Amino acid sequence: MDTIRIIEPGPLTTIQDKGRKGYQRFGMPVAGAMDLFSYTVANLLVGNNDGDAAIEFTLQGPKMEFLKNAVIAVTGADAAPFIDGKPVAMWQSLFVKKGSIISFGSLKTGLRGYIAVRGGIDVPLVMGSRSTYLRAKLGGLDGRKLASGDVIKVYETSNSVPFKERILPKHLIPRYKNEAEIRVILGPQDELFENESIDVFLSSMYEVTPQSDRMGYRLKGPIIEHKESADIISDGIPLGAIQVPGHGQPIIMLADRQTTGGYAKIATVISVDLNKITQLKPGDKIKFTKTTLEEAREAIIAQHKIFEELKTKPKTVQPAKLYRIVVSGKEFFVKVEEINQSGC
Amino acid sequence: MSAEYKIAGDRGIVVEFENEISEKVNSKVRNMFLAIEKSEIKGVEEVIPTYRSLLVLYDPLVINGMDLLTELKALEKNIKPTEIEKPKTIEIPVVYGGKFGPDLEFVAQHNNLSVEEVIKIHTERKYLIYMLGFTPGFPYLGGMSKKIATPRLENPRTKIPEGSVGIAGNQTGIYPIESPGGWRLIGRTPLKLFDPYGKQPFLLQAGDYLKFVSVNEQHYHSIKAQVENGSYTVKIIQ
Numbered sequence: 001m002d003t004i005r006i007i008e009p010g011p012l013t014t015i016q017d018k019g020r021k022g023y024q025r026f027g028m029p030v031a032g033a034m035d036l037f038s039y040t041v042a043n044l045l046v047g048n049n050d051g052d053a054a055i056e057f058t059l060q061g062p063k064m065e066f067l068k069n070a071v072i073a074v075t076g077a078d079a080a081p082f083i084d085g086k087p088v089a090m091w092q093s094l095f096v097k098k099g100s101i102i103s104f105g106s107l108k109t110g111l112r113g114y115i116a117v118r119g120g121i122d123v124p125l126v127m128g129s130r131s132t133y134l135r136a137k138l139g140g141l142d143g144r145k146l147a148s149g150d151v152i153k154v155y156e157t158s159n160s161v162p163f164k165e166r167i168l169p170k171h172l173i174p175r176y177k178n179e180a181e182i183r184v185i186l187g188p189q190d191e192l193f194e195n196e197s198i199d200v201f202l203s204s205m206y207e208v209t210p211q212s213d214r215m216g217y218r219l220k221g222p223i224i225e226h227k228e229s230a231d232i233i234s235d236g237i238p239l240g241a242i243q244v245p246g247h248g249q250p251i252i253m254l255a256d257r258q259t260t261g262g263y264a265k266i267a268t269v270i271s272v273d274l275n276k277i278t279q280l281k282p283g284d285k286i287k288f289t290k291t292t293l294e295e296a297r298e299a300i301i302a303q304h305k306i307f308e309e310l311k312t313k314p315k316t317v318q319p320a321k322l323y324r325i326v327v328s329g330k331e332f333f334v335k336v337e338e339i340n341q342s343g344c
Numbered sequence: 345m346s347a348e349y350k351i352a353g354d355r356g357i358v359v360e361f362e363n364e365i366s367e368k369v370n371s372k373v374r375n376m377f378l379a380i381e382k383s384e385i386k387g388v389e390e391v392i393p394t395y396r397s398l399l400v401l402y403d404p405l406v407i408n409g410m411d412l413l414t415e416l417k418a419l420e421k422n423i424k425p426t427e428i429e430k431p432k433t434i435e436i437p438v439v440y441g442g443k444f445g446p447d448l449e450f451v452a453q454h455n456n457l458s459v460e461e462v463i464k465i466h467t468e469r470k471y472l473i474y475m476l477g478f479t480p481g482f483p484y485l486g487g488m489s490k491k492i493a494t495p496r497l498e499n500p501r502t503k504i505p506e507g508s509v510g511i512a513g514n515q516t517g518i519y520p521i522e523s524p525g526g527w528r529l530i531g532r533t534p535l536k537l538f539d540p541y542g543k544q545p546f547l548l549q550a551g552d553y554l555k556f557v558s559v560n561e562q563h564y565h566s567i568k569a570q571v572e573n574g575s576y577t578v579k580i581i582q
Contacts (some may be wrong), residue, residue, distance in 0.1 A: 024401075026538075026546040027476040104563035126540050127418035136480055136521065138540050155535045188350040188358045215573065233365060234484075236392030236399025260394055268353030271404075297404045304405055327505030 003117065003154035005065045007101070010317050012058040015121050015140035018051045020129035024259040030239070031133040034255050034278035035112050037303065038076035041156070042116035043174035044310040045073035045093045045166045051307035052120030053130035055146075056152060057113050061104025062146065070154065071118035071163055077110025077176065077279060092167035092317055093118075101125070110176035110279040134214075143342045158240065165317035172306055176279045179205075183269035183291040183299075184242065189232060192264040193244070197225045201266055202288055204226065206250060210282040214256040216243075217277060219286065223248030228265060234262040240277075242288075251275060270296035272303050273331075347376070347420055349391055354404055356388075356580075357413055359420070360397040365486065365556065369396045370474050373429065375553035379423050385415055393550045394475045395484070433470050433553040436518070437578035438509050439564040442532040447528035451494045451511060462560050465489050470553040471516065481520035481538035481546050483554070488516045500526035507533045509556065531556075535566035537579065547578065555581065 002070060006013075017037065021031025021062040033039035033056055042048045055062070061079045074081045074090045081088050082103045088094055096102065098116075103112075123130050123141055132140025141150060148172045190198060206221035237243070241253045243263040252269060253261075254277075269277060280286065350358040361372045377393045380400065387407030392399040400414055440463045441448040452459045471485040493514035501524060504510075508519045510527030519525065520537035523557075533556075537547045548554065559567070568578035 022390050023480075023545065025476065025480055025550065026480060026548075027478060028480045043521045055420065078347055127545055135395055136540070185351055188352040188356075229531075233363065233395045233397075233398045234475070235358065235360075235394045236352075237358075237398060239351055240402065258477065259392055260475065265352075268351075269355070270354050293351055293354060293409050299406050300354060 001122075001153055001156065002067050003070055004152040005067055006062055006148055006150040006152070007065060008063040009058040009146040009148060009150070010057050010104075011063045011086075013062045013146045013169075014132040014134070015053050015146075016055055016056045016132060017053045017130045018130050018220070019255065020127050021131065021140065023127055024230050024236070028127065029133060029135070029212075029256050029258060031131040031139065032129070032255050033114065033131075035076055035114070035275045038112070039114045039116075039270070040307055041091065041093070041168055041310065042073045042075040042114040043088045043120075044255045044307060045075070045168065046116050046118040046146050047093075047163055047166070048116055048118060048120050049229070050307060050311075052116070052155075053123060053140075054116040054121060055152075056268050057115070058111060059089060059102075061102075061109060061113055061115075063101065063103040066096045066098060066100045066102070067151070068098045072096055072102070073166075074113060075116075075117050075168075078108040079110075079113040080105030080108060091173050093163070093165045095165070102322040111281045112278060117154045117156040119155040122155045135256065166190050166310070166314040168310065169315055170193060174275065174279075176259050176276075178280075178283075179285045179287070180273075180276045180280060180289050181289055182277060183270045183296070184265045185270060185293055185296060186290060186306055187265070188268070189264040190266050190303035192226055192228070192230075192232070193266055194227055198266070200224055201250070202290055204246070204287075206282045206288070208280050208282050208286065212282060214254060216254050216257055217252040217280070219250045222264065224250060229263055231265055232264050234260045236267070237261050238268055240271070241265045242267045243271065254278065255290050271287050272296075272299040272300060347372075349417065350398060351409065355401055357400045357402070357409065357416065357556070358397055358402060359507055362396060365395050367472055367486065369488075370472060370551070371425075373398055375423050375425055375428050376420060377581065378428055379419050380416070383415075383419055385412065385419075387412065394477070395476060398465065403547065411492070430582070431552045433555050433581040434548060436509075436533050436535060436554050436556050437559040437564070437567055438467075438529075438533050438556045439529040439559055439561050442561070444561075444564070445509070445529050445531035446508075447494075447497075448530040451492060451530055453529055454494050455492055459489070461557075462492050462530065465492050466516065467556045468557050470555040473548050473550055473552050473554060475550045476546070476548065477518060479521055479523060479569075480540075481548065483548050485515060485516055488514055490514050494528045496526040497528065498526075503534065504520070504529065507535065507537070509533060534564050534571055536571055 016033040019030035135142035204222040206219035
């Protein structure tokens with residue numbers, strides 16, 4: 001059903017889900033949400049399945065009108081959302097009335113935000129996914145980023161239980177900084193680098209360059225030297241792989257990465273830390289640290305527990321208290337509620 | 345020689361065979377790919393076979409990476425190549441030259457051959473599909489005759505139509521989607537290598553072979569019409 005009309009889309013706003021899986025062996029990139037934590041939490045806060053399609057925006061949130069009542073949640077970058085001009089909280093579900101307008105101020109921290117709508121965004125499945133893959137112009141809304149005037153459909157939710165507003169416990173809300181410590185597992189081709197080069201890689205600060213996008217983050221910092229050549233016989237590229245081409249500057253391969261490539265990969269970012277990377281902006285800095293497969297898996301399990309908790313026994317928002325105040329014969333309604341203020 | 349196993353992050357394991365591009369090594373990749381597919385190991389999400397290795401992607405909530413590694417090693421040990429079905433050869437009809445292959449004459453001149461000889465050489469052997477990558481459905485083919493090798497264009501074209509067949513150095517390939525590129529274009533196939541909205545989005549798969557067959561322009565158009573209305577059956581040579 002027509003639910004949202006885009007008034008101003010922002011520079012890069014697309015429809016994404018968990019990505020197009022199962023076709024990488026044919027050369028098909030996965031695409032999907034860049035920050036899978038924020039994306040998944042947004043869906044769970046509105047009672048969706050964790051793979052439902054949502055809106056991903058970059059740098060600036062979209063201005064949109066709701067054509068019917070909806071339940072939404074905004075997560076990810078601290079994007080200063082407003083509904084009908086009033087600031088609203090992120091990381092919790094919100095009831096939005098037909099005719100309301102959501103808009104965003106400028107980003108305070110982070111880079112990418114997610115807007116999930118109860119029911120999930122209704123666009124056709126292409127090869128099993130609703131994710132937009134811009135380079136092949138497929139998925140999402142006609143394979144492109146959202147534009148002014150677009151009308152987005154949302155599925156009717158199959159869940160008939162009255163919805164209670166949900167909130168992510170405050171201590172679980174990520175804090176995005178301009179510097180991130182990123183855990184990596186060395187390999188699969190770390191043996192093609194001198195030990196000193198690996199030390200350089202693990203002890204230096206790398207800066208995110210403006211040549212960073214959904215395909216990959218190109219970093220700038222001390223040169224990482226190969227033993228002989230940077231070239232390998234092309235092989236598969238996992239999400240988060242850190243390629244080092246001949247110039248010695250690392251590239252972190254992200255959602256829209258090509259499936260195969262011929263540059264040596266010094267290390268791979270662990271899954272849960274990809275959420276931090278995808279919130280970094282050009283000029284932000286990364287320090288890599290080495291970790292183990294076991295620790296990486298424990299982090300994935302811990303993250304999964306958060307999702308399970310949100311799914312099965314979500315914390316609900318304290319209901320607001322409504323007071324009627326009469327001043328000089330005029331009647332006012334005052335709503336008092338606990339707000340979810342960030343930064344405390 | 346048995347494979348080497350490498351950790352590729354918390355969701356991937358690389359299985360590597362000898363460090364060379366050869367049909368022999370690539371057939372080991374194919375055998376291992378088919379063995380993994382058949383084994384239905386729980387937690388394996390997808391496998392990307394390449395020239396000499398496979399990237400096995402898994403869900404760490406379902407299987408521990410170290411357990412998967414043990415299972416893959418056991419699987420590799422028990423592969424019986426004789427029991428594995430032989431690769432297929434897929435026939436790719438191509439109209440050579442003219443507006444479909446604007447560089448065919450250059451390829452002929454460059455190699456001191458006639459246009460007919462270039463077509464004969466290009467169509468006489470079958471090519472192994474080592475892997476797919478670069479763009480969706482793009483086949484990395486091996487085994488083109490050096491007699492028709494031609495360097496890339498100095499100035500790549502900004503737009504190459506889907507289905508274009510080209511030569512770059514001693515490689516030949518097909519563009520599955522319209523894209524920019526520097527390959528010398530010698531012809532075009534009416535077949536769709538990539539059809540995201542079709543039942544089978546991809547025509548080719550790694551480990552199989554393809555063979556080009558020369559068709560005339562009229563035949564090209566009739567095949568193209570059949571491809572578009574879904575009545576075309578791809579010819580497979582066993």
